[in-house]
Amino acid sequence: MSQSLQFITPSRAPYFTLPKFPRRSCTRFPVINLPNTKRSITITPSLSSFLHATSSRSLPSGNSQTGAAGVVSALSVGATGIEVDAVTEAELKENGFRSTRRTKLICTIGPATCGFEQLEALAVGGMNVARINMCHGSREWHQTVIERVRRLNDEKGFAVAIMMDTEGSEIHMGDLGGAASAKTEDGEIWTFSVRAFGTPRPERTINVNYDGFAEDVKVGDELLVDGGMVRFEVTEKIGPDVKCRCTDPGLLLPQANLTLWRNGSLVSERNAMLPTISSKDWLDIDFGIAEGVDFIAISFVKSAEVINHLKSYIAARACGSEIAVIAKMESVDSLKNLEEIIQASDGAMVARGDLGAQIPLEQVPSAQQKIVQLCRQLNKPVIVASQLLESMIEYPTPTRAEVADVSEAVRQRADALMLSGESAMGQYPEKALAVLRSVSVRIEKWWREEKCHEAMELPDVGTLFADSISEEICNSAAKIGKSAFGSVSLSH
Numbered sequence: 001m002s003q004s005l006q007f008i009t010p011s012r013a014p015y016f017t018l019p020k021f022p023r024r025s026c027t028r029f030p031v032i033n034l035p036n037t038k039r040s041i042t043i044t045p046s047l048s049s050f051l052h053a054t055s056s057r058s059l060p061s062g063n064s065q066t067g068a069a070g071v072v073s074a075l076s077v078g079a080t081g082i083e084v085d086a087v088t089e090a091e092l093k094e095n096g097f098r099s100t101r102r103t104k105l106i107c108t109i110g111p112a113t114c115g116f117e118q119l120e121a122l123a124v125g126g127m128n129v130a131r132i133n134m135c136h137g138s139r140e141w142h143q144t145v146i147e148r149v150r151r152l153n154d155e156k157g158f159a160v161a162i163m164m165d166t167e168g169s170e171i172h173m174g175d176l177g178g179a180a181s182a183k184t185e186d187g188e189i190w191t192f193s194v195r196a197f198g199t200p201r202p203e204r205t206i207n208v209n210y211d212g213f214a215e216d217v218k219v220g221d222e223l224l225v226d227g228g229m230v231r232f233e234v235t236e237k238i239g240p241d242v243k244c245r246c247t248d249p250g251l252l253l254p255q256a257n258l259t260l261w262r263n264g265s266l267v268s269e270r271n272a273m274l275p276t277i278s279s280k281d282w283l284d285i286d287f288g289i290a291e292g293v294d295f296i297a298i299s300f301v302k303s304a305e306v307i308n309h310l311k312s313y314i315a316a317r318a319c320g321s322e323i324a325v326i327a328k329m330e331s332v333d334s335l336k337n338l339e340e341i342i343q344a345s346d347g348a349m350v351a352r353g354d355l356g357a358q359i360p361l362e363q364v365p366s367a368q369q370k371i372v373q374l375c376r377q378l379n380k381p382v383i384v385a386s387q388l389l390e391s392m393i394e395y396p397t398p399t400r401a402e403v404a405d406v407s408e409a410v411r412q413r414a415d416a417l418m419l420s421g422e423s424a425m426g427q428y429p430e431k432a433l434a435v436l437r438s439v440s441v442r443i444e445k446w447w448r449e450e451k452c453h454e455a456m457e458l459p460d461v462g463t464l465f466a467d468s469i470s471e472e473i474c475n476s477a478a479k480i481g482k483s484a485f486g487s488v489s490l491s492h
């Protein structure tokens with residue numbers, strides 16, 4: 001029981017101001033209400049005394065929003081013990097309350113992880129949210145994944161939430177005629193075309209989903225595939241066919257996004273008229289509402305308007321629904337209208353993949369820092385996504401640089417980290433998740449002990465969250481803590 005002596009720590013102080021993000025996953029999957037899935041940890045005197053000690057001993061720690069909300073959501077004090085979901089139970093046993101993870105982990109589900117046992121392995125490994133990306137797969141495929149996650153929750157006591165991510169109407173490639181990927185070599189000529197190709201398709205041809213593509217591009221333009229992971233130069237236009245020479249070789253993946261640059265600037269007029277939510281996206285959203293997903297993430301958000309529209313739509317379609325809308329920050333427009341978008345949304349995602357094609361790569365870290373900080377200030381959960389552990393798609397060990405990147409996102413106090421290809425189609429999904437988990441726990445411990453994480457301004461009680469009583473109580477408790485402990489900063 002020595003572990004339990006560390007239960008409830010400063011960073012776990014009830015300072016959360018975030019009712020929606022992780023809590024929903026647990027209330028929606030009320031593990032604690034299901035007799036066959038109840039997990040109960042008996043409260044020993046030391047544990048209960050620590051629970052009691054929390055209010056007087058704990059020092060608020062800035063953002064423990066998700067962590068505290070997560071713990072509260074995952075815990076329910078019963079007559080004989082605390083009931084928790086299976087993931088929290090495992091973490092409590094392993095780490096004690098003191099270092100139970102606050103950073104939530106999201107896994108994109110794809111061919112590598114869609115089986116029941118694979119999903120279970122991810123849940124055991126700490127997956128809090130399963131993300132399905134509507135760019136890929138059929139609705140039936142996604143429905144099967146949702147059913148499996150629900151079954152895991154019902155039968156095995158997990159509390160994994162579902163996030164549906166829209167395709168968006170940005171320009172992207174079609175599939176690769178069934179191939180999982182296609183390798184491009186330096187100097188090769190590839191044809192990008194709006195024509196439909198028969199089977200077998202001609203070599204080195206790629207479909208483009210946007211009819212105006214050939215008219216919009218100019219010879220000399222630079223074509224970035226998948227956020228710039230592969231690059232081409234447009235060399236010739238022949239009717240609907242655009243011939244391109246590969247300048248930065250790499251792997252083409254199905255449905256990869258395409259971005260055009262001309263004379264050093266992003267070409268955005270071409271698709272400025274395309275709606276953020278396409279007609280296909282609306283059908284997917286109807287599907288998500290019918291399936292009762294927990295989060296809908298909207299790709300390439302440009303303004304708050306689309307978020308407000310979607311929220312009204314959800315409210316009208318799904319009365320009493322608590323589906324949260326996450327704005328994906330992955331375009332120049334989203335950065336221009338950052339604050340209004342975040343205010344309108346239930347949370348944001350720093351979608352670094354496409355963002356890295358829209359702004360110079362070296363500006364992505366500062367954009368991430370800005371978005372995360374703003375979300376912290378506005379009390380909105382924020383996800384850091386894309387390429388966190390990209391090398392683990394192929395290798396079982398991350399690079400040091402990847403570990404440093406994950407650490408930095410945790411230190412910035414992102415609420416959640418997301419795996420994309422690493423879990424969807426990589427060779428080591430469980431290992432990648434384990435890295436996110438161990439790095440999160442380690443960095444959280446470090447900041448707790450060294451008090452070295454990102455400083456944060458507290459919102460004024462009562463102005464931003466007039467309707468959120470629990471948040472106000474917690475903020476007030478934090479302020480009392482501050483005055484009681486004088487020198488202890490609220491934002492240490």
Ligand SMILES: Nc1ncnc2c1ncn2[C@@H]1O[C@H](COP(=O)(O)OP(=O)(O)O)[C@@H](O)[C@H]1O
Nearest residue numbers: 108109110111133136137253255420421424425
């Ligand atoms: N439902 C799916 N079916 C097949 N492949 C998928 C699925 N979801 C993701 N993938 C694969 O995982 C890769 C990374 O996922 P993600 O980052 O979500 O997609 P993208 O980069 O296309 O937006 C995709 O390029 C695709 O190869």
Ligand SMILES: C=C(OP(=O)(O)O)C(=O)O
Nearest residue numbers: 330351352353354385386
């Ligand atoms: C998360 C992202 O979006 P998607 O994977 O849907 O392209 C991204 O671009 O970083």
Ligand SMILES: [K+]
Nearest residue numbers: 165166167299
């Ligand atoms: K998407």
Ligand SMILES: [Mg+2]
Nearest residue numbers: 330351353354
């Ligand atoms: Mg994207």
